Amino acid sequence: MSKAIAKGTNEEKAIPTPSIQQLLSALAMGVKSVNSFPITSKKRGIKRLAVIQRGSAAADEMNSSSEEEDEKGDGDYDGLNEEDDDELAYYLAFPEFSDLVKSIKGDMSKLLVNMLDSVEAGTQSHLSSVGNGDIDGAMGRTSGVKSFGNFENPLSSLSSRSDFDQLFEEPILWEACADACDSLVERVEKVLSSANEVTTAEKKSLNTTSSVSKIQTMRSSLVDMEKPQIVYGFSHRINNAREEPYIPLIAPSLPQYGLKKLDTHPFGDFLPHDAILANAYYDNPFREEIETFRYQPWQILPSDISDKHGTGRTLFSNEFSEFIDKRTGKLSMKGCIWIDGEADLRCLAAKIQEANVKEIAIDLEAHSWRSFSGFTCLMQISVRPDALRTEMSGPSDKVCLLIEFCIQMKQNITQLVFVIVKKVFGLLRFHCGYTGVASSCRSHTCAHLC
Amino acid sequence: MDTLALRAHVGPILAPIFADPSIVKVMHGADSDIPWLQRDFGIYVVNLFDTGKAARSLSLPSFGLAYLLSNYAGVVADKRHQLSDWRQRPIPDEMLAYARSDTHYLLDVYDKLLQNLDETEDVRSIRT
Numbered sequence: 001m002s003k004a005i006a007k008g009t010n011e012e013k014a015i016p017t018p019s020i021q022q023l024l025s026a027l028a029m030g031v032k033s034v035n036s037f038p039i040t041s042k043k044r045g046i047k048r049l050a051v052i053q054r055g056s057a058a059a060d061e062m063n064s065s066s067e068e069e070d071e072k073g074d075g076d077y078d079g080l081n082e083e084d085d086d087e088l089a090y091y092l093a094f095p096e097f098s099d100l101v102k103s104i105k106g107d108m109s110k111l112l113v114n115m116l117d118s119v120e121a122g123t124q125s126h127l128s129s130v131g132n133g134d135i136d137g138a139m140g141r142t143s144g145v146k147s148f149g150n151f152e153n154p155l156s157s158l159s160s161r162s163d164f165d166q167l168f169e170e171p172i173l174w175e176a177c178a179d180a181c182d183s184l185v186e187r188v189e190k191v192l193s194s195a196n197e198v199t200t201a202e203k204k205s206l207n208t209t210s211s212v213s214k215i216q217t218m219r220s221s222l223v224d225m226e227k228p229q230i231v232y233g234f235s236h237r238i239n240n241a242r243e244e245p246y247i248p249l250i251a252p253s254l255p256q257y258g259l260k261k262l263d264t265h266p267f268g269d270f271l272p273h274d275a276i277l278a279n280a281y282y283d284n285p286f287r288e289e290i291e292t293f294r295y296q297p298w299q300i301l302p303s304d305i306s307d308k309h310g311t312g313r314t315l316f317s318n319e320f321s322e323f324i325d326k327r328t329g330k331l332s333m334k335g336c337i338w339i340d341g342e343a344d345l346r347c348l349a350a351k352i353q354e355a356n357v358k359e360i361a362i363d364l365e366a367h368s369w370r371s372f373s374g375f376t377c378l379m380q381i382s383v384r385p386d387a388l389r390t391e392m393s394g395p396s397d398k399v400c401l402l403i404e405f406c407i408q409m410k411q412n413i414t415q416l417v418f419v420i421v422k423k424v425f426g427l428l429r430f431h432c433g434y435t436g437v438a439s440s441c442r443s444h445t446c447a448h449l450c
Numbered sequence: 451m452d453t454l455a456l457r458a459h460v461g462p463i464l465a466p467i468f469a470d471p472s473i474v475k476v477m478h479g480a481d482s483d484i485p486w487l488q489r490d491f492g493i494y495v496v497n498l499f500d501t502g503k504a505a506r507s508l509s510l511p512s513f514g515l516a517y518l519l520s521n522y523a524g525v526v527a528d529k530r531h532q533l534s535d536w537r538q539r540p541i542p543d544e545m546l547a548y549a550r551s552d553t554h555y556l557l558d559v560y561d562k563l564l565q566n567l568d569e570t571e572d573v574r575s576i577r578t
Contacts, residue, residue, distance in 0.1 A: 228454045228537050235458055286494040289469045293496055296472055300573070303565040310558030316524040323554065330528075331551050333543060340452035342459045348451075349463045352473070359474040359499075360467075361556035364453075364483045365536040365549055376490045377536035379451040379460070382553035 105168035112177060113164070116153040119180040153180075228367075228377070260285070298358065312385050348381075357383055453490070454537065461491035471497045476560045478502050478515045478552070501556065504563040507572065515552065522562045523555040 091097045154176055155167070167173050228234070260283040265271065284290065309317040325332035339345055352360065361382040368374025453460055467473060468487065475495050477483055479502040487493040505513040516527040531548040541549070567573045 232454050232457060284494070285492075286469050286496060289471055289494075289496045293471050296474075296497075299474065302568050303561060305561050305565065310561055312555075312558045314555045314558045315522060315562070331547050331554060333546055333550065336546070336550055338452070338546075340455040342456065342463075345451065345456055345459055345463050349467060352467055353470075357473060359476055359557055359560065361476045361553040361560070362483070363477065363549070363552040363556075364486055366482070366486055367535065367537050374486075375457075376453045376486050378541070378549055379453050380549050380553045381451065382550075382557060384557060 102165060106165040109164040109167040109173060112173060113153070113155050113167070116155060116176055116180050119184060120153040228375070234375075296358075352383070359384065452539070454539070457490065461493055465491070465493050468493045469496045473497065474499050476501065476556050478518070478556060479513075499560060501559055501563055504560075504567060507570065508563070508566050518559050518563075519551075519555055522559045525551070525555060527551065 092101065154172060262281040262283055265277055265281050266283075267275075271277075305311060307313070309315045314323070323331060323334050325334075339348060361380075363380045364376050365378040365380075366374045366376045451460070468475060474497050476499045478500065480495070480498060480500045484495055484498075487495060501515070501518060502513050505518060510521070511517065516529060519525040519527045528548055528551070531545045534545055534548075536545075
């Protein structure tokens with residue numbers, strides 16, 4: 001039963017239940033308050049604060065070892081030492097500073113008491129939602145003096161300004177803060193524990209439901225993720241630093257695109273007087289292509305496309321498009337080829353160059369959650385449907401014939417056949433297993449490569 | 451294309467194509483893609499047509515890909531996987547379909563944008 005209800009009908013205004021975000025904020029604030037604020041100029045008081053956070057066992061230890069610590073000279077907590085205390089005492093001698101400190105202490109006390117009220121309301125509400133059963137038992141704990149996550153604010157009756165002014169120096173405030181922190185930590189642990197108990201069935205439903213949120217998508221895709229930098233053996237590290245200048249990665253196998261070192265900096269007269277120059281500057285390796293660039297004649301001809309579905313027939317053509325899954329009405333993987341081998345990539349590049357392709361559509365998907373700069377994970381390339389179709393020759397033709405053969409079989413042995421074909425004949429391997437598009441590979445070969 | 455597995459090969463193999471001025475590279479909102487290509491693969495892009503910039507030049511109501519797909523292709527874009535974890539392999543079909551939709555319609559959208567741009571002063575000045 002919540003405290004608001006337990007207090008009876010005299011209270012018309014129910015205590016608002018804080019959200020978990022508010023509770024976490026309060027927890028952070030509480031921890032910071034207890035750990036950071038110079039609540040007293042007495043060294044003993046500062047030490048007491050740290051002990052509150054460490055628990056009662058530490059308090060016993062403190063009592064027994066305080067003299068020893070004083071001798072060692074390591075008894076200052078949170079960076080406050082005797083010099084700081086002396087300095088604080090000096091400034092407190094100024095009436096204006098003293099009044100200001102007193103006023104701030106009063107405000108801070110009031111803020112902390114409000115926070116304690118909020119924590120109390122949250123924990124009571126939490127208990128109410130769980131029910132009045134044996135919570136300690138349900139959590140596998142032995143019943144103690146304090147129930148799980150329960151917290152009662154001993155300072156809730158304070159109201160006047162003078163009370164708050166004096167309260168800052170009272171240990172009861174800080175002990176209450178420490179208790180509130182403990183309660184919140186227990187609640188957070190409980191919430192995390194509940195979150196981890198999501199069943200497999202629930203996870204599946206999260207993945208399949210159409211109303212799944214972005215956050216849920218992010219969470220569900222994080223499972224058992226290994227670092228690609230390690231799995232794929234990136235030859236250069238992911239650089240998260242901002243101090244080092246950016247140096248473009250240029251393929252050493254392509255000397256024509258190599259980096260040309262400049263004799264001087266490229267800023268000319270625009271160099272600021274306080275600029276710090278780098279050790280070396282390199283020219284743009286594609287300067288010639290960029291500076292000699294001219295629009296292709298066909299690029300600036302007036303467009304004569306009249307088909308409302310476009311040359312690729314992708315516009316307003318969902319009803320009869322060969323790339324749309326008739327069952328779901330969404331874009332299928334038909335005609336899409338997955339490339340993850342060097343030979344396949346070389347084949348694609350060669351065909352784009354040989355087929356005199358005029359336009360390619362490109363997009364990238366990158367990952368930047370745990371890496372500041374991120375790295376590219378996927379590249380999608382689309383060309384006109386007929387751009388590469390007539391250019392098929394050599395090994396790829398054989399692959400398509402084999403694919404046609406494979407689709408006569410069951411889907412699950414198709415992959416196996418590809419592996420055998422690759423090992424025996426050294427042919428290219430087209431992954432069609434989970435794209436499920438083997439049947440379309442011949443008629444739309446390389447129409448959409450990704 | 452799995453740029454994780456092919457990270458060391460993408461640059462050497464595709465850089466000539468991306469630097470080839472006779473091939474128009476059509477991208478949408480390439481502000482991020484261009485540095486990614488340079489950073490990860492040493493690829494520089496020559497002759498880029500950015501459909502986002504084109505939409506801006508045409509002062510369309512929105513410059514996003516979702517609007518272009520809706521307006522020109524009649525497709526409602528599914529953007530749920532914008533923040534998905536693209537490191538995972540194999541990539542689920544749903545995410546692949548999303549990735550594919552980013553470029554599948556783009557060349558036809560590019561054609562339509564070119565048609566609209568034909569009427570603008572900028573393109574006329576280029577022709578002359």
